Amino acid sequence: xxxxxARKVFSEKGYHxxxxxxxxxxxxxxxxxxxxxxxxxxxxxxxxxDSLFAELxxxxxxxxxxxxxxxxxxEMAENVGRVFDALLRNRDITRILLREAVGLDAGLxxxxxxxxxxxxxxxxxxxxxxxxxxxxxxxxxxVGALIVLGAVRQVLDHSLAAPxxxxxxxxxxxxxxxxxxxxxxxxxxxxxxxxxxxxxx
Amino acid sequence: xxxxxARKVFSEKGYHxxxxxxxxxxxxxxxxxxxxxxxxxxxxxxxxxDSLFAELxxxxxxxxxxxxxxxxxxEMAENVGRVFDALLRNRDITRILLREAVGLDAGLxxxxxxxxxxxxxxxxxxxxxxxxxxxxxxxxxxVGALIVLGAVRQVLDHSLAAPxxxxxxxxxxxxxxxxxxxxxxxxxxxxxxxxxxxxxx
Amino acid sequence: xxxxxARKVFSEKGYHxxxxxxxxxxxxxxxxxxxxxxxxxxxxxxxxxDSLFAELxxxxxxxxxxxxxxxxxxEMAENVGRVFDALLRNRDITRILLREAVGLDAGLxxxxxxxxxxxxxxxxxxxxxxxxxxxxxxxxxxVGALIVLGAVRQVLDHSLAAPxxxxxxxxxxxxxxxxxxxxxxxxxxxxxxxxxxxxxx
Amino acid sequence: xxxxxARKVFSEKGYHxxxxxxxxxxxxxxxxxxxxxxxxxxxxxxxxxDSLFAELxxxxxxxxxxxxxxxxxxEMAENVGRVFDALLRNRDITRILLREAVGLDAGLxxxxxxxxxxxxxxxxxxxxxxxxxxxxxxxxxxVGALIVLGAVRQVLDHSLAAPxxxxxxxxxxxxxxxxxxxxxxxxxxxxxxxxxxxxxx
DNA sequence: TATGAATGAGCTTTCATTCAT
DNA sequence: GATGAATGAAAGCTCATTCAT
Numbered sequence: 035x036x037x038x039x040a041r042k043v044f045s046e047k048g049y050h051x052x053x054x055x056x057x058x059x060x061x062x063x064x065x066x067x068x069x070x071x072x073x074x075x076x077x078x079x080x081x082x083x084d085s086l087f088a089e090l091x092x093x094x095x096x097x098x099x100x101x102x103x104x105x106x107x108x109e110m111a112e113n114v115g116r117v118f119d120a121l122l123r124n125r126d127i128t129r130i131l132l133r134e135a136v137g138l139d140a141g142l143x144x145x146x147x148x149x150x151x152x153x154x155x156x157x158x159x160x161x162x163x164x165x166x167x168x169x170x171x172x173x174x175x176x177v178g179a180l181i182v183l184g185a186v187r188q189v190l191d192h193s194l195a196a197p198x199x200x201x202x203x204x205x206x207x208x209x210x211x212x213x214x215x216x217x218x219x220x221x222x223x224x225x226x227x228x229x230x231x232x233x234x235x
Numbered sequence: 236x237x238x239x240x241a242r243k244v245f246s247e248k249g250y251h252x253x254x255x256x257x258x259x260x261x262x263x264x265x266x267x268x269x270x271x272x273x274x275x276x277x278x279x280x281x282x283x284x285d286s287l288f289a290e291l292x293x294x295x296x297x298x299x300x301x302x303x304x305x306x307x308x309x310e311m312a313e314n315v316g317r318v319f320d321a322l323l324r325n326r327d328i329t330r331i332l333l334r335e336a337v338g339l340d341a342g343l344x345x346x347x348x349x350x351x352x353x354x355x356x357x358x359x360x361x362x363x364x365x366x367x368x369x370x371x372x373x374x375x376x377x378v379g380a381l382i383v384l385g386a387v388r389q390v391l392d393h394s395l396a397a398p399x400x401x402x403x404x405x406x407x408x409x410x411x412x413x414x415x416x417x418x419x420x421x422x423x424x425x426x427x428x429x430x431x432x433x434x435x436x
Numbered sequence: 437x438x439x440x441x442a443r444k445v446f447s448e449k450g451y452h453x454x455x456x457x458x459x460x461x462x463x464x465x466x467x468x469x470x471x472x473x474x475x476x477x478x479x480x481x482x483x484x485x486d487s488l489f490a491e492l493x494x495x496x497x498x499x500x501x502x503x504x505x506x507x508x509x510x511e512m513a514e515n516v517g518r519v520f521d522a523l524l525r526n527r528d529i530t531r532i533l534l535r536e537a538v539g540l541d542a543g544l545x546x547x548x549x550x551x552x553x554x555x556x557x558x559x560x561x562x563x564x565x566x567x568x569x570x571x572x573x574x575x576x577x578x579v580g581a582l583i584v585l586g587a588v589r590q591v592l593d594h595s596l597a598a599p600x601x602x603x604x605x606x607x608x609x610x611x612x613x614x615x616x617x618x619x620x621x622x623x624x625x626x627x628x629x630x631x632x633x634x635x636x637x
Numbered sequence: 638x639x640x641x642x643a644r645k646v647f648s649e650k651g652y653h654x655x656x657x658x659x660x661x662x663x664x665x666x667x668x669x670x671x672x673x674x675x676x677x678x679x680x681x682x683x684x685x686x687d688s689l690f691a692e693l694x695x696x697x698x699x700x701x702x703x704x705x706x707x708x709x710x711x712e713m714a715e716n717v718g719r720v721f722d723a724l725l726r727n728r729d730i731t732r733i734l735l736r737e738a739v740g741l742d743a744g745l746x747x748x749x750x751x752x753x754x755x756x757x758x759x760x761x762x763x764x765x766x767x768x769x770x771x772x773x774x775x776x777x778x779x780v781g782a783l784i785v786l787g788a789v790r791q792v793l794d795h796s797l798a799a800p801x802x803x804x805x806x807x808x809x810x811x812x813x814x815x816x817x818x819x820x821x822x823x824x825x826x827x828x829x830x831x832x833x834x835x836x837x838x
Numbered sequence: 839t840a841t842g843a844a845t846g847a848g849c850t851t852t853c854a855t856t857c858a859t
Numbered sequence: 860g861a862t863g864a865a866t867g868a869a870a871g872c873t874c875a876t877t878c879a880t
Contacts, residue, residue, distance in 0.1 A: 053874065055875095065876085069876070074876070076875095
């Protein structure tokens with residue numbers, strides 16, 4: 035209950051502007067009660083982040099390597115689609131993850147990094163699997179994973195700016211993945227320059 | 236002078252943890268001197284951001300549409316490379332842009348959005364030009380721009396986690412652009428599903 | 437409690453020299469506690485003034501018009517006597533009203549003006565009543581009220597200069613009222629010059 | 638020049654709100670120049686007050702005891718009239734004397750007290766002279782002087798509240814003096830109560 | 839278990855004053 | 860004489876946290 039209210043408050047006012055007063059007022063409990071359940075403002079934000087991480091990571095299913103090329107592609111698309119769905123539907127979460135939780139302190143930065151690291155790890159493993167199966171091009175899978183992750187983050191971040199738009203998450207995910215999968219350029223349109231073709235060894 | 240010190244201080248301690256005391260101490264001036272030149276803590280951060288924006292935007296040259304397919308590709312790669320270079324060499328700036336300036340307040344959020352919006356606009360225009368020339372595939376250029384921007388941000392953000400690594404910016408940029416240009420997947424490896432192939436109309 | 441201490445502190449050090457620190461120290465509470473009950477330094481001074489106004493105005497009873505000439509004179513004398521008593525006994529209040537509250541800012545100046553305006557209004561009404569009963573000479577009652585008020589203020593203000601004297605308030609009030617009632621000059625001692633005899637029409 | 642500007646500034650903004658910046662800006666000199674001529678903010682206010690005191694005291698002529706009853710009355714009336722004139726014409730001065738200079742610090746309070754003391758002394762001496770000549774009733778001349786002084790101050794103070802009114806100083810002075818001279822009450826209207834008739838012995 | 843009055847360290851900001859030029 | 864950039868002490872205020880009830 036208090037956690038849910040804190041989520042709303044943090045999302046609306048931001049971590050620093052949100053006071054413990056705002057949270058307990060929103061939750062309808064006394065100040066003391068707050069400290070009965072949480073070690074402090076920072077601690078409740080920590081817990082909140084943990085729950086958001088768990089919620090998001092639950093949206094991501096491990097890709098089944100035996101599903102064949104098209105199956106793998108579909109599963110990745112579904113993963114991205116589910117994450118998009120969840121975040122586009124809940125601006126609270128998106129705002130907290132992309133804005134309020136950023137740059138608060140070293141501890142939280144590391145926590146965020148670990149979260150994104152886990153997600154990037156999942157993507158990276160899928161890419162490696164794809165490479166082993168000959169589906170994914172021989173690019174640096176670490177970089178590939180960061181790119182996919184960053185692309186998703188930026189599109190979501192962009193959605194925070196337009197408050198009234200309820201974007202079509204599925205279409206957006208499809209458009210995004212199409213670019214990630216096939217690239218921006220028509221095949222054969224540009225010559226493969228020496229430096230541009232290879233992946234990081 | 237004070238501005239440069241503020242950049243260092245904000246980057247090291249973060250906006251909220253950094254006090255005006257830290258800045259004036261680092262700059263070796265008196266408290267009052269600070270307020271002689273800046274309206275306050277928030278104001279100096281604003282100026283700092285403006286200068287960083289200007290510095291970064293100066294790294295980006297408009298792509299010459301008459302340069303031919305390979306020329307355009309090279310120019311975009313050089314743009315990305317220059318931005319990577321500048322930011323990988325100056326962790327201060329990277330940290331401030333990607334961490335400390337995020338989620339401070341509505342005004343700064345809008346400022347950041349405008350900055351990223353301008354960059355995305357430049358990329359988008361390049362993509363449109365490429366599409367008119369038949370080089371870039373018929374994807375949604377807005378989404379394409381966000382993806383490129385987000386990919387760059389994520390890779391840079393990732394670099395903040397590893398303090399000691401001095402990454403090879405050029406190689407990273409090449410790797411990143413290779414994926415953006417050609418996509419992750421081998422041509423023909425997966426069948427084009429109805430929803431995955433098209434761009435947003 | 438805090439208010440009472442503030443009264444002492446403001447009276448001793450003056451509004452500007454008195455810091456919130458002085459007040460909380462005198463009251464034996466923490467800084468934060470102060471701001472729990474008062475919006476700020478200015479606010480507590482406002483409240484203090486309000487309470488002083490109320491206290492003083494409670495000393496003034498409306499003059500009963502049916503009490504006859506001598507009754508009215510006695511009632512007015514008693515009013516002045518009670519105010520004198522209260523203020524001569526409490527140098528704190530006198531000092532705050534006559535010194536510290538003066539010229540602080542436009543808002544407080546207006547507040548003081550309203551207070552003195554109310555008192556002058558009461559006196560003015562008494563004078564009008566007296567005029568209707570044929571007791572008070574046909575002078576401008578507004579000017580008459582200001583004179584009585586000003587006379588009282590000046591005598592009180594004078595008392596602030598001599599810290600050790602505990603003046604006889606009753607005698608002072610009597611002396612003051614005798615002059616106000618009968619004037620300074622022996623009847624018939626000076627010829628009534630054209631301009632000097634009349635009141636403002 | 639600087640002094641005149643300071644007078645304006647102090648009158649408009651009040652002592653504490655007026656900064657040295659305001660004064661030097663109004664005077665068109667540099668900060669340093671200000672301190673070349675005045676020891677500080679407090680010092681220039683001191684000088685300003687001194688000049689105002691001198692200006693006002695120059696308006697007051699010693700009453701000639703040999704002028705006869707009517708002459709004395711006329712001279713006192715002229716004194717009051719001149720002071721009224723000067724102050725009603727210059728709200729700056731009135732405001733500074735009655736508002737801004739009050740309650741600033743112990744030193745200034747004493748200075749003001751001395752000024753008012755000198756004026757009260759002049760009035761007191763006139764009253765004593767009048768008593769010796771059998772013109773002034775046997776009241777306490779000190780109290781009488783305070784009353785006259787306070788009456789004048791209050792009427793002037795009242796004029797500060799009404800910014801647009803350009804009051805007729807002469808008529809006001811006449812009205813004021815009529816009341817002071819003849820009293821408020823019709824002769825014989827009230828019985829002289831024991832305590833009310835006498836002066837302080 | 840729940841309360842909320844009390845706390846106090848720490849913040850940003852102001853402005854009278856100085857002094858090298 | 861004149862300047863104005865630099866100073867820094869001191870002010871008012873906030874808010875996460877505690878603890879006696």
